[in-house]
Amino acid sequence: MVSKSTLPIDIFPTWARLNDVEFTNARLQETDGKGIGLVATNNLTASVETWGREGAEDRPEIEGQVCNSDGEKGERARVETHGHANNRLKKILQVPHDLILSTASIEEYAKVDQNFRQLLDSAGHQSTRADIMMYLLAHLVLSSRDTSSPRVIVPTPWTEYLKFLPRDIPVPTMWSELERALLRGTSLEAALDAKLSALNKEFDELIERSSALPFWNSFFWEREAVTIGDWVLVDAWYRSRCLELPKSGHAMVPVLDMANHSHSQTAYYDEDDEDNIVLLSRPGMEISIGDEVNISYGEKSPAEMIFSYGFIDPESNVEELTLPLESLADDPLAKAKLHIFRGSPTLKLSRSDGEISWQCPFVYLMCLNEEDGLEFRVLQGTNGDRELRLFWQEEDATARANDFGDLIKNHPLCQIFRLRAVSVLYEVVTDHLMQISSEISHDELEPLRRAGQIRDGRLQLAQKLREIEASVIGSAAIALDEQVVMLFFEFPMFHVCGPGQAALEANTSPDSPETLPGPGMSGNVLRILGLPACMSRNLAGGARSHTELSLHFFDTSACTIQNE
Structure with missing residues (x-):
């Protein structure tokens, strides 16, 4: 040394x-x-x-x-x-x-x-x-x-x-x-x-x-x-x-x-x-x-x-953070998606003038599957080597792996894809909100601080960072929750025709409570849209918003959707 x-x-x-x-x-x-x-x-x-x-x-x-x-x-x-x-x-x-x-x-x-x-x-x-x-x-x-x-x-x-x-x-x-x-x-x-x-x-x-x-x-x-x-x-x-x-x-x-x-x-x-x-x-x-x-x-x-x-600028108004985004554990295409994406998937959250914005190019690719029209092929390149290529709706989209937010815009199921993406981000954010809210107690910290094992400057920096990020993440959780609800209610009334299914109408009975969906919303989503769940991720755990949603990914292969 x-x-x-x-x-x-x-x-x-x-x-x-x-x-x-x-x-x-x-x-x-x-x-x-x-x-x-x-x-x-x-x-x-x-x-x-x-x-x-x-x-x-x-x-x-x-x-x-x-x-x-x-x-x-x-x-x-x-x-x-x-x-x-x-x-x-x-x-x-x-x-x-x-x-x-x-x-x-x-x-x-x-x-x-x-x-x-x-x-x-x-x-x-x-x-x-x-x-x-x-x-x-x-x-x-x-x-x-x-x-x-x-x-x-x-x-x-x-x-x-x-x-x-x-x-x-x-x-x-x-x-x-x-x-x-x-x-x-x-x-x-x-x-x-x-x-x-x-x-x-x-x-x-x-x-x-x-x-x-x-x-x-x-x-x-x-x-x-x-x-x-x-x-x-x-x-x-x-x-x-x-x-x-x-x-x-x-x-x-x-x-x-x-x-x-x-x-x-x-x-x-x-x-x-x-x-x-x-x-x-x-x-x-x-x-x-x-x-x-x-x-x-x-x-x-x-x-x-x-x-x-090693410090935070007290005069800065920048309120943003970047969180890691993990692939879905049950996604058979996860490794291929990461290989094509060529970068670390992240979610960037920003707050400016009280408004939350987010950037997460990978989430759209993350939420698509083969039934939606996503495909991976191993082809021979111009140099003779075999390489993995990404196709979307039968067109080569390898060079646009970080641009699926635009690629899905004209797809008939664009709103469903967006709902999947926002639902995933909502879960990521609420998970991090719970983690950042779990601080080391004062009773544990004080003896370490007095013994010099934790320096005051480091402790103050960490506490300030937690305070700033918890505030931004909390705002993001509320904003994403509202976005999930907005996307759901933007769907027109659908006639849904699937194998062995009759056309369904949204429940408009005067006896129905006029409230936002609650913990049972996943069932309502599946009934109204007629889409069986393929991959399930529970968003209700730890949710602090008024919806406490439990949404599912939608497998679109078994259904025909017609606008009324």
Whole structure:
């Protein structure tokens, strides 16, 4: 395990001068509740009229935007959208291009250090993230060695810079097992389990591939210089400090990565004409001496903010979460559907101005079966290989597996398909609502908190996340319940003709109670629509809405439906 000690920030200016970092109008210092941050050393004002590119007058106010970090689902990079740096804007900080840690700089370093070239060729070239993490790990080990030890890999400014970075980062992958238990029932539970599993798999692969290289076997493993905890640490560094630069793409930038986030950011970063990284004051913003200089990490959900950065932005109005969606246990086509879909099925819930919306492309494919016109075929591709193809109503729909919401629009049974989909989502949401409502009791938490086994900051974060997500999920349960009822009553009065069945009419007897369907609605659905149940999922358990529905999937193969 590498050393846990870090250098005091007081000596950081020496490192900055040696590496040509220019603190034009700011310095690093401790900030209230945020650790190290950038603080203005002069009064700064940038006029809106100085905005750079042609047509900038039509631009909305600059905001951080969300982007995929190296294509890894669930992880995000900080990114700014803006024009070229204008020399009339107030420069706060400048970092030389040579200090950027990116795909290009990793390749340049591999040309200088042949040992690292061996490691990169053996275990790297999988993603920008993985290559940067291997670089960080190697220099983390080097930076922790005694000064009298031989310099076995070529040092860089990053070797010393890593000594200034924190070893305890509040992202959940670095929480204790007891602290991670606080996230059970939240949208982070599944994401965190998957992330930790992926990190362990990556670390095992690194051991396997690097152990075959004599130099790296000695450098990493013979003296147990590296543990899984170190791999988790460099992942946390990358995840919480990765930026997307306009020219260099995903990268880490020393010093700039110490700028903290604010919903009301006062600065943005760019690459100048010489490819240096510059931090500039935002147009129209005033920064006074002693004010913290903030950038935006983008508009992210509370769970995303905790996952990547270890905090929730108290000023953000984003209310959304993403829940995992599991295939139906009794669906014989489940594996084929997942193979064609090529992604992790999820349900995204959002609340804006009190209105709930949801996105779940997989649910429509999930709820269709062969009797509806869904078919899988194994065909020979253009390259001669056999491949699985998806057909809908006899047409190849492989490329549109995530677009079945549109594909079913013109089908006569579209409303039934939608009712199935919304019913499934209602069950998913109510299940999660019950889970997130089951908190660890105060009597169990308090002794652990007093003993220091659960840190206050982690506890408060978990409680805040549960509060936000429980509210959104509760609203979603109500909205989906209403949608189920609406879809049911949108059906016209049907004459239903099936084997051995007479035409049925909806019960319009004046003696019938004029109320919404109750727990027996499934029977009413089957009688009115004349559709035998093929696959049953009980939605009544734990339902908190006024309908407490118990709906069934409908097998449409045995019936002929005619509009009256």
